[in-house]
Amino acid sequence: MLSATLFAAGLVGVIIRRNMITVLMCIELMLNAVNINLIAFSHHLASLEGQVFTIFVITVAAGEAAVGLAIIIQLYRLRSTVNVDERNVLNG
Amino acid sequence: MDQAMANMPMLVFFVIGTIAVAASILVVAMRNPVHSALFLLLTFLCVAVLFVMKSAEFVAAVQVLVYAGGIMVLFLFVVMLINHRALPDERVLSKFWIGGVLVGLAIFALFVGIVRTGAYHDPSPNTNRLTTVREKYDEETETKIIRKSRWVENRNSEAVGMALYREYLVPFEVASLFLLVAMVGAIVIGKRELSAEEEETTPQFILERAEIEKEVKESMSA
Numbered sequence: 001m002l003s004a005t006l007f008a009a010g011l012v013g014v015i016i017r018r019n020m021i022t023v024l025m026c027i028e029l030m031l032n033a034v035n036i037n038l039i040a041f042s043h044h045l046a047s048l049e050g051q052v053f054t055i056f057v058i059t060v061a062a063g064e065a066a067v068g069l070a071i072i073i074q075l076y077r078l079r080s081t082v083n084v085d086e087r088n089v090l091n092g
Numbered sequence: 093m094d095q096a097m098a099n100m101p102m103l104v105f106f107v108i109g110t111i112a113v114a115a116s117i118l119v120v121a122m123r124n125p126v127h128s129a130l131f132l133l134l135t136f137l138c139v140a141v142l143f144v145m146k147s148a149e150f151v152a153a154v155q156v157l158v159y160a161g162g163i164m165v166l167f168l169f170v171v172m173l174i175n176h177r178a179l180p181d182e183r184v185l186s187k188f189w190i191g192g193v194l195v196g197l198a199i200f201a202l203f204v205g206i207v208r209t210g211a212y213h214d215p216s217p218n219t220n221r222l223t224t225v226r227e228k229y230d231e232e233t234e235t236k237i238i239r240k241s242r243w244v245e246n247r248n249s250e251a252v253g254m255a256l257y258r259e260y261l262v263p264f265e266v267a268s269l270f271l272l273v274a275m276v277g278a279i280v281i282g283k284r285e286l287s288a289e290e291e292e293t294t295p296q297f298i299l300e301r302a303e304i305e306k307e308v309k310e311s312m313s314a
Contacts, residue, residue: 021125021171025132028163029116032139035155043146048255054151055256058158059267063274065163069170070282076174077284 024068031061101145108145112138125171133164150249 035054042050115134122128136159143152256264 021167021174022119022128025119025125025128025167028132028159029119029135032136032159035151036139036142039143039146039148039151042148048251051148051151051252052255052260054148055154055252056263056267058151058154059271062158062163063271065166066278067274067281069166070278073170073173073282 021069021072024065024072027068028061028065031057105142105145108138108141112142126168129164129167129171132167133160136160136164150252153249 035057038050038054038057042048042054112135115131115138118131119128119135122131136155140152140155140160143149143155
């Protein structure tokens with residue numbers, strides 16, 4: 001239930017915000033909701049696999065945040081804006 | 093008093109869960125990205141508390157260190173670097189925002205439906221599955237029995253480390269390779285192209301210009 005609410009909030013944020021940094025934050029929020037589910041089921045089933053998977057998810061989230069923020073910085077240097085709907089041109 | 097102590101985990105769960113949900117909604121609602129980042133930090137800390145309550149202490153520590161310590165510093169650093177001032181008349185929401193809220197509510201309703209009706213609430217939930225897991229562990233090698241008993245003693249980080257370095261060694265190495273690739277990619281993407289002024293001060297450029305000048309002088313004198 002809590003996880004569902006967090007995930008829905010993150011999804012809404014991804015869709016409705018214009019600032020690209022906030023969109024990336026909402027993606028982190030969704031990953032956290034998934035982590036809560038994994039840990040809860042790991043506890044429920046008395047199994048360690050969920051915790052190991054959560055660690056991998058955290059690793060992937062860290063890498064994704066680093067690459068995403070690098071892309072945002074480079075876009076800001078090129079176009080001096082970080083709004084999503086002005087960035088629909090991929091020709092450089 | 094005893095009943096109050098027995099209800100304590102439930103109470104903590106509701107309080108922390110409410111704070112986490114409110115903070116996550118504020119992450120989406122705040123105009124200023126710095127405020128969003130701080131509320132995201134609050135959400136991460138609440139999620140770490142929930143992990144501790146589900147007897148996953150090691151993952152909670154990793155959550156605080158990596159998310160609250162690493163990723164949030166990265167986010168705040170980028171927000172400060174870009175210095176995106178929230179102008180009062182600027183649009184914050186994209187033009188699809190009504191559709192976005194509707195899709196979010198639909199997904200939320202779907203999840204609530206699944207949780208209400210679905211496999212979460214078996215009449216006899218834990219006993220069957222737990223015994224099967226225990227039997228599976230008992231049939232396997234001795235080390236896993238030791239691991240299981242240690243986990244019962246709540247030495248969580250030791251058990252997670254054992255699982256990570258024994259059964260999940262290959263995914264662990266792949267994850268380390270992934271981190272290397274992500275780091276190299278971030279550096280390559282984030283690297284700044286030299287501007288025209290800065291390019292004039294690089295040693296290579298100065299040498300090339302000196303050679304060109306020498307050639308020009310020789311051709312003039314010839």
